[in-house]
Amino acid sequence: MSDMTEIVKRISGVNPRKCMKCGKCSAACPAYDEMDYHPHQFVDMVENGRLEELMDSKGIYMCLSCFACLERCPRSVEPAKLIEAVRLAVVRQQDKNHLKPEQIPGLLDAELPQQAITSAFRKYRK
């Protein structure tokens, strides 16, 4: 798993060691209450090689991609990129897509914009 941690760091471009643990990312996160691990914990846990716990967390599907943590980080650590890289480490596994095309008809309603489906596929499956 340690190699996978290196890959997550590389594809995200995030250096967790830049973090000064101010917690502003989690304070800014609108999905804070929905996440089991919060943005600042992603940074700390990747740094400490606890990738498997993050890969099993539901928080990786709750990140809104709103970029508040990334914009407001005073050290430009940019946790959003790390959260996405952890999610990719999961959905790039065989049979680990979080959203499948056959689920879509059941999720549709008359007003749902295409953007909602397109973006969900991009975030939740490979």
Place this chain on the structure above:
Amino acid sequence: MTYSYFPGCTLKTKGKDLDIWGRASMEALGVTLEELPQWQCCGAVYPQAKDEIATKLSSVRALVSARDQGRDLVTLCSACHHVIKRVNCDMAQDEYIRTRANNYLQLETPYAGETKVLHYLEVLRDEIGFDKLKEQVKRPLAGRKIGAYYGCLLLRPSKELKFDDPENPTIMEDFIRALGAEPVVYAMRNECCGGYTTLENKPYAAKQAGKVLDNAANCGAAEIITACPLCMYNLKENGGGRLPVKYFTELLAEALGVKEAEA
């Protein structure tokens, strides 16, 4: 003046009002938005990982297509703008992404981020000017209290989007003022509405939408405008009808007299 124009998937379907009134208003202002031929969906989310290349190619194709026509590229949907603008930054600044995308596409002239990407609101502010827009208003929206909802994608990350001050934006308020209405500033205008999770966790998306609308209403807004079809859906369908939500282009078309005002 003619610009290349990327409408995107939703503006052809559920978000037609954003597109139709956007084009009609620009025509009234003497600007033509010429749709790119054979454009492909941008994917609606910017792929942040550095090894994601294929998911960025549709944006590169749109950027190349505008470059080859010698035009700036105008976007209208917040998500399309976000994705295409950031892919353009990658092509200009990230050698690894640029090399791999060009290696795949094998263009006659490789692409390196030459196209200027403008959001529709930036065209109004920077190319036409809000003072000139004000002169063109035929039916000022006097007495209307309107809250601008920026959301996330137009503002962040500000070092790439360079759209406005990410924490204290003014472009949409200036737009509202140019149309003769009164802008209502409220704290949640640049916080996320939660729309991306509407398929994953609808109650949460609804809760976030409610926070935005309640905050706007408490600050005195009687209506809200947005540039994002997903925000529109979430605020309108999941927001419990707290406030009317419109695309900013509908408001513009009303003020320019190209759209009948709704009763």
